[in-house]
Amino acid sequence: xxxxxxxxxxxxxxxxxxxxxxxxxAAYYFFGWGxxxxxxxxxxxxxxxxxxxxxxxxxxxxxSISDGSAALSAILLxxxxxxxxxxxxxxxxxxxxxxxxxxxxxxxxxxxxNPAMLGYAFLLVSYPxxxxxxxxxxxxxxxxxxxxxxxxxxxxxxxxxxxxxxxTQLALGGFISNLELHSTSQAWINLGFLLGGLYLLFRRIITxxxxxxxIAGIVVISSVxxxxxxxxxxxxxxxxxxxxxxxxxxxxxxxxxxxxxTPKGRLIYGFLMGVxxxxxxxxxxxxxxxxxxVLLMNMIVPLIDYYTQPKVFGK
Amino acid sequence: MLxxxxxxxxxxxxxxPVETVEIISAPLPNKVVLPLQQRxxxxxxxxxxxxxxxxxxxxxxxxxxxxxxxxxxSISGKVVAIDEHAIPHKSGLKSRCITIESDGKDQWxxxxxxGTDFLHCDQSTMIEYIQASGIVGLGGAGFPAHAxxxxxxxxxxxxxxxxxxxxxxxxxxxxxxxxxxxxxRGVEVLLHICGAQRAIIAVEDDKQxxxxxxxxYCHNDRISIEQIPTKYTSGAEKLLVKVLLGIxxxxxGFAIDVGVVCQNVATTKAxxxxxxxxxxxxxxxxxxxxxxxxxxxxxxxRLGASFEHIVSMSNPNTxxxxxxxxxxxxxxxxxxxxxxxxxxxxxxxxxxxxxxxxTQECIRCGQCNQACPVDLLPQxxxxxxxxxxxxxxxxxxLADCIECRCCDYVCPSHIPLAxxxxxxKALHRKTTEDQYRTDIxxxxxxxxxxxxxxxxxERAEMMAAKKEELKKKxxxxxxxxxxxxxxxxxxxxxxxxx
Numbered sequence: 001x002x003x004x005x006x007x008x009x010x011x012x013x014x015x016x017x018x019x020x021x022x023x024x025x026a027a028y029y030f031f032g033w034g035x036x037x038x039x040x041x042x043x044x045x046x047x048x049x050x051x052x053x054x055x056x057x058x059x060x061x062x063x064s065i066s067d068g069s070a071a072l073s074a075i076l077l078x079x080x081x082x083x084x085x086x087x088x089x090x091x092x093x094x095x096x097x098x099x100x101x102x103x104x105x106x107x108x109x110x111x112x113x114n115p116a117m118l119g120y121a122f123l124l125v126s127y128p129x130x131x132x133x134x135x136x137x138x139x140x141x142x143x144x145x146x147x148x149x150x151x152x153x154x155x156x157x158x159x160x161x162x163x164x165x166x167x168t169q170l171a172l173g174g175f176i177s178n179l180e181l182h183s184t185s186q187a188w189i190n191l192g193f194l195l196g197g198l199y200l201l202f203r204r205i206i207t208x209x210x211x212x213x214x215i216a217g218i219v220v221i222s223s224v225x226x227x228x229x230x231x232x233x234x235x236x237x238x239x240x241x242x243x244x245x246x247x248x249x250x251x252x253x254x255x256x257x258x259x260x261x262t263p264k265g266r267l268i269y270g271f272l273m274g275v276x277x278x279x280x281x282x283x284x285x286x287x288x289x290x291x292x293x294v295l296l297m298n299m300i301v302p303l304i305d306y307y308t309q310p311k312v313f314g315k
Numbered sequence: 316m317l318x319x320x321x322x323x324x325x326x327x328x329x330x331x332p333v334e335t336v337e338i339i340s341a342p343l344p345n346k347v348v349l350p351l352q353q354r355x356x357x358x359x360x361x362x363x364x365x366x367x368x369x370x371x372x373x374x375x376x377x378x379x380x381x382x383x384x385x386x387x388x389s390i391s392g393k394v395v396a397i398d399e400h401a402i403p404h405k406s407g408l409k410s411r412c413i414t415i416e417s418d419g420k421d422q423w424x425x426x427x428x429x430g431t432d433f434l435h436c437d438q439s440t441m442i443e444y445i446q447a448s449g450i451v452g453l454g455g456a457g458f459p460a461h462a463x464x465x466x467x468x469x470x471x472x473x474x475x476x477x478x479x480x481x482x483x484x485x486x487x488x489x490x491x492x493x494x495x496x497x498x499x500r501g502v503e504v505l506l507h508i509c510g511a512q513r514a515i516i517a518v519e520d521d522k523q524x525x526x527x528x529x530x531x532y533c534h535n536d537r538i539s540i541e542q543i544p545t546k547y548t549s550g551a552e553k554l555l556v557k558v559l560l561g562i563x564x565x566x567x568g569f570a571i572d573v574g575v576v577c578q579n580v581a582t583t584k585a586x587x588x589x590x591x592x593x594x595x596x597x598x599x600x601x602x603x604x605x606x607x608x609x610x611x612x613x614x615x616x617r618l619g620a621s622f623e624h625i626v627s628m629s630n631p632n633t634x635x636x637x638x639x640x641x642x643x644x645x646x647x648x649x650x651x652x653x654x655x656x657x658x659x660x661x662x663x664x665x666x667x668x669x670x671x672x673x674t675q676e677c678i679r680c681g682q683c684n685q686a687c688p689v690d691l692l693p694q695x696x697x698x699x700x701x702x703x704x705x706x707x708x709x710x711x712x713l714a715d716c717i718e719c720r721c722c723d724y725v726c727p728s729h730i731p732l733a734x735x736x737x738x739x740k741a742l743h744r745k746t747t748e749d750q751y752r753t754d755i756x757x758x759x760x761x762x763x764x765x766x767x768x769x770x771x772x773e774r775a776e777m778m779a780a781k782k783e784e785l786k787k788k789x790x791x792x793x794x795x796x797x798x799x800x801x802x803x804x805x806x807x808x809x810x811x812x813x
Contacts, residue, residue: 009680012678063675108675257679259679261694309695311690313688313689314553314715315715
């Protein structure tokens with residue numbers, strides 16, 4: 001039996017990691033070396049935890065490590081957390097993601113939830129302060145190490161994200177028209193992930209269904225809300241270019257293992273997720289909603305897949 | 316004209332292309348081995364003994380089963396053995412075969428068919444000739460041709476399948492180039508038998524020469540020759556009907572249900588030979604290809620010759636080889652080149668042994684559902700097949716899987732999906748059969764219980780009735796006795812008083 005030599009699972013994982021580069025470079029440009037240090041910490045933790053768990057489970061270690069899935073989850077989580085978060089945040093988060101998000105279900109292919117987002121959600125509810133304090137300027141390598149390993153206070157270097165800021169201002173009685181909505185750093189980072197996502201589409205690592213539906217979901221719900229009241233709801237373009245929108249659309253929502261797999265199902269899955277992202281951002285208690293939207297949608301994947309089976313030939 | 320296609324399927328270029336497609340006539344083999352078990356139906360029983368002399372085309376085994384076709388000697392010579400021999404089959408099991416040693420003369424039995432003006436023959440005579448000549452589907456399925464042609468009503472279109480079923484196979488391409496006249500005449504025979512108004516010969520768009528040669532010999536308005544896109548699984552009957560006519564054969568149905576009859580081009584040529592000359596099918600065209608041979612080619616070879624007989628003509632290299640009969644996708648692995656060529660041997664792949672990529676976990680990437688030509692969700696089926704949850708797999712339309720292995724081919728984790736599916740199908744058949752048997756057994760048991768109970772009840776009722784009767788009778792008897800006693804007593808009294 002022959003196999004197509006265009007893709008194999010390891011190459012697919014690697015391609016996704018490569019595609020993240022642009023977004024990571026943009027994040028580095030605005031936040032400095034912390035971004036890279038977090039990624040390094042995350043990957044080392046992921047490989048260590050995964051190896052340890054595989055050996056406990058008496059499974060071969062090398063094939064699983066070399067498939068790149070643990071590294072990918074770790075990188076996605078590292079990108080999602082602030083670059084100045086203390087080192088133990090990323091270590092605890094990645095360990096949780098690998099152990100509770102993946103290995104306890106039986107490893108790659110068997111996890112019902114996106115491991116990176118499970119880790120993120122765990123960190124966000126457990127350590128909300130550390131998870132919402134972002135670098136406000138470019139930090140050098142030594143500055144980053146100092147902050148990450150708790151040698152200097154972060155206060156002078158940090159602030160809230162634009163989404164967080166807008167949320168707070170609105171809660172304090174502010175109006176959209178008086179607020180600064182734009183964030184150059186966020187826009188560039190989102191653009192980086194958008195381009196990386198288009199590369200994945202071009203290489204046929206992912207299909208267009210989930211990202212397109214995800215973005216459509218955001219556009220539709222935010223336009224409706226903005227139409228209802230343009231003083232308390234953010235316009236659509238800010239929803240698209242703030243927070244983890246593009247990372248979510250192309251890299252997180254498209255995780256095949258925990259996502260829907262039928263063509264129609266992927267449209268529903270992506271669309272509802274986009275809607276949930278905005279709903280959580282606007283009405284929820286957290287600044288961004290991608291992680292929770294992903295986890296909530298993961299739960300109903302079996303249902304979506306069952307009811308969206310394609311029409312079989314001759315039926 | 317290029318037709319619109321079905322969703323899914325995969326484009327795979329011929330892995331071992333040749334410059335010009337030819338047919339080389341293989342020399343007469345020294346001996347042939349002819350299996351008694353055909354693809355479908357009962358095992359035939361030999362009608363020759365060891366030591367008998369046979370002529371080419373002579374019937375050497377047959378069955379009572381009308382569905383099956385007789386087996387003919389493919390060379391003239393002497394029957395030297397009737398025993399177990401390895402045959403090319405998935406199971407690797409041996410089967411009973413007749414071995415004939417050639418006398419080198421190739422003397423034929425007499426055979427006479429309808430002749431070239433076959434239109435005066437009636438359909439049933441033609442079908443008889445087709446059966447008697449041992450024609451089965453030569454595309455690889457081996458379905459008896461006469462069984463497909465009998466009792467046809469309401470056939471509007473005849474489709475002649477000139478698509479190679481899989482990449483790498485070239486035997487039908489070669490046949491269309493070398494025997495276009497026979498193919499076209501064969502189509503006319505089939506039109507006559509089916510009563511269809513028109514016939515379409517489907518040729519893939521990468522076989523320009525075959526198309527040209529067919530066009531040159533086709534002077535019949537009812538026969539059209541159409542190009543279809545070269546895509547794997549468009550040779551499958553159901554999909555071909557969809558591509559050409561836009562009709563979807565219902566799930567579980569056959570082509571004839573929508574008024575279509577399909578035959579392969581090689582079968583069509585064999586049918587022509589059978590009807591015109593009543594010439595038995597004793598040879599076929601076989602492609603030899605693969606990474607283990609230097610010059611892939613097509614050979615016209617007698618049935619029963621060993622694989623080795625023609626593989627050796629394609630300059631095999633000296634490596635260890637993996638032998639596969641049929642295509643690279645749906646073919647079956649054969650242990651050695653000593654297996655005999657059968658009617659379904661359209662291709663022999665001789666490959667250098669390669670290390671198979673190791674299987675990884677399914678990541679549900681969904682490439683398989685894009686490749687599936689019948690729009691199944693292989694990743695869901697895999698999940699249920701792996702956990703042996705066959706009911707759920709059947710819910711996801713497992714039964715409609717045609718086992719084309721497109722999903723295997725594209726799977727980035729190299730999972731042998733189709734193997735899981737055929738396993739799940741077999742498991743489902745077994746569980747439903749077991750279920751059926753248990754149901755029958757339970758019904759029988761319950762009926763027995765009921766019968767025993769009924770018998771007991773009836774017996775008890777009968778006994779009760781009898782008892783009652785007896786009691787009555789006894790009571791009656793007592794009354795009688797009493798009467799008699801009373802009478803006696805009266806008599807006694809009377810006597811005394813006298």
